[in-house]
Amino acid sequence: MRLTTEEIFRTYTDRLFAIAFTVCQNREDAEDAVQDTLIRYCGAKKDFESEEHIRAWLIRVVINRAKDIRASFWRRKRAGWEEEMAALPFEEPEDSRLFEAVMGLEEKYRVVIHMFYYEDYDIREIARILGCPGGTVKSRLSRARALLKNTLKEDWNND
16 A cells, blocks of 8 residues: 555644654654655555555654664754744643643653654554564553653642
8 A cells, every 4th residue: 555645745734744843853753754754655565455554664663763863963953942932833831831741751761652642642542653562662661651741740739
């Protein structure tokens, strides 16, 4: 199964950007990771089993590409996610604070939080996409939730 590049772009660009931003914490790097992922899809000679397989493949590629970009020498010279906050539209002030708390987590926690809550993947699917055991995903998700709870609880108590 193959989808056209236009279908992939229309359906997955925003999701891929959100995942890449979670890893890179920078708009330009996230856009580069998405663009590289779409180019890789166009050049792939792979025949996919289903649309879900395509989605999982795209997510895995964008995560890997975002990690590569983040680790590059030039990445250290870029602005951080904090500077991007002003440009992001949030409906409620709490949304902004939650985003800030999630972005403050280590990458391994940010990625599983994003995939679980925003992409609606279950633990087994996340483990398959990330190439790690389900127990690892469960523990990362649990730790991320605890860290977020503590961070947000402290902020709430301070207000």
